Amino acid sequence: MTDRIFSAPTTINLELTEICNSRCRHCYNFWRQEGGHRISLSNDSVDRLVKMFVDAGVFHVVLSGGEPLCTFDLLEYALKRLKEGGLTVSCNSNLMLATDEKMRRLREAGLDHVLTSLNSHDPAVNDYMVNQPGAFNRIIAGIELARRNDIRVSANMIVCRQNMDHVYQTGRLAANLGCQRIFGTRVVPCVTLRDVHGTDYDMEKKDALYVLDELVRVKDDAGIMIGSLVSYPLCLLGDLERYADFVGRGCPAQRGHRMNINANGDGHACVHESISYGNVFQEGLVAVWRKFREWHAGEYLHAQCRSCAFEHVCNSGCRMSALALNGSLHGPDPLMCGPEGMTKPYKLVYDESFHLRVKQGVRFRVPQRIRFRREDGYCLLNIRWANTIMVENSVAQFLERHKDAHTTFDCAEFGSERSALLAELYFKDAVESDDIAYDDERSRVGLSADLTVSR
Numbered sequence: 001m002t003d004r005i006f007s008a009p010t011t012i013n014l015e016l017t018e019i020c021n022s023r024c025r026h027c028y029n030f031w032r033q034e035g036g037h038r039i040s041l042s043n044d045s046v047d048r049l050v051k052m053f054v055d056a057g058v059f060h061v062v063l064s065g066g067e068p069l070c071t072f073d074l075l076e077y078a079l080k081r082l083k084e085g086g087l088t089v090s091c092n093s094n095l096m097l098a099t100d101e102k103m104r105r106l107r108e109a110g111l112d113h114v115l116t117s118l119n120s121h122d123p124a125v126n127d128y129m130v131n132q133p134g135a136f137n138r139i140i141a142g143i144e145l146a147r148r149n150d151i152r153v154s155a156n157m158i159v160c161r162q163n164m165d166h167v168y169q170t171g172r173l174a175a176n177l178g179c180q181r182i183f184g185t186r187v188v189p190c191v192t193l194r195d196v197h198g199t200d201y202d203m204e205k206k207d208a209l210y211v212l213d214e215l216v217r218v219k220d221d222a223g224i225m226i227g228s229l230v231s232y233p234l235c236l237l238g239d240l241e242r243y244a245d246f247v248g249r250g251c252p253a254q255r256g257h258r259m260n261i262n263a264n265g266d267g268h269a270c271v272h273e274s275i276s277y278g279n280v281f282q283e284g285l286v287a288v289w290r291k292f293r294e295w296h297a298g299e300y301l302h303a304q305c306r307s308c309a310f311e312h313v314c315n316s317g318c319r320m321s322a323l324a325l326n327g328s329l330h331g332p333d334p335l336m337c338g339p340e341g342m343t344k345p346y347k348l349v350y351d352e353s354f355h356l357r358v359k360q361g362v363r364f365r366v367p368q369r370i371r372f373r374r375e376d377g378y379c380l381l382n383i384r385w386a387n388t389i390m391v392e393n394s395v396a397q398f399l400e401r402h403k404d405a406h407t408t409f410d411c412a413e414f415g416s417e418r419s420a421l422l423a424e425l426y427f428k429d430a431v432e433s434d435d436i437a438y439d440d441e442r443s444r445v446g447l448s449a450d451l452t453v454s455r
């Protein structure tokens, strides 16, 4: 399928409040520098936003900040309204203000996942990074409270020079605490930093690869899932099979999936961006969205990446890191190695015998969690949470019919010429089967991977 530009975002990162209980040294929130009064959304503005999201067909909202637990009632209100609107919701929180009662109420309101910030297993390093003594103990207690109330937790470790040697131990700690995943997210230097070169936020390529190796090691040893919320250029990874967990996410801003909305309603294509493209309360969600066109049309790709066979998966790495370290959104990602860095391509489906079994007539069904959105000439299929892929209309219609009727189908009915697509949908968890037992979710293609499309 060729490149398309979506009619509206599929995922929103919504900053409920600017209020925060910590002052992380690495934080990307440019408005922290401005001082003065910290604003939050009101219940009325949440209502207006939810209506805009529902009307535009947004699938998933990440409630973030600031620190959402600083405005607990607002967080609970937004969660309930969004769930009523049929959206899935996640929350970014440092969990330091968690209590048993608050976690229970959020769980009851429908929260099933929190991305928390855990930057090191070493309390001193963690507390230095978040700029607050005692933070480590409160985060650990918060993770335990969330888990006790049946909320899934992923730990996000922002990796810079201070904590790059702590990845393995922090991953082990996260696994012991019951976190399902540890993200070793490369730090994106805040736009307000003047000269990043030589600072803690200027990672060398060998250091970045060491971090990825440590993540792979902790996955093997502790069984915890791994990833990064900011993509690494694929030519840095080189061996895409070894580093499969870091392939496929690409840049959500360039892929045209995500929009960030500040607590004042200003919209950004990338969460790390300070430029506002307009205010959604004044102009409407879709009008602001249309102003992200340069991101969506690939105009910020680095020139050397345009001829790369992996450009559509990699999206030229992180554009905001290129801006911070090389002075331009069009510049090279500082971790980029160029085409010669690529040593082993990515294998979408590991088990070739699976294709044979698909052709032999195993039956599939479409889970009720699957959501569809019509676009101009094609369809978006949301697998769960923020995982959305593009499919042809005929495929969407076929799947939607079986979803609505709760019926099963085999490859012959799906179209034997499309058996590879059916296998791909299965590995992405878009269809399920009782006839096959690929229970280990980690053996599936990373849920965020979407290798079928570009932006």
Ligand SMILES: C[S@@+](CC[C@H](N)C(=O)[O-])C[C@H]1O[C@@H](n2cnc3c(N)ncnc32)[C@H](O)[C@@H]1O
Binding pocket: 020, 026, 027, 028, 029, 064, 065, 066, 067, 068, 092, 093, 094, 115, 116, 117, 156, 157, 158, 185, 186, 187, 188, 189, 190, 230
């Ligand atoms: C801005 S925080 C707000 C939510 C909450 N207060 C927290 O700390 O988790 C949202 C996420 O952005 C991540 N983050 C902050 N600064 C970053 C940076 N410079 N580069 C990459 N991610 C960053 C945090 O680790 C956190 O997971």
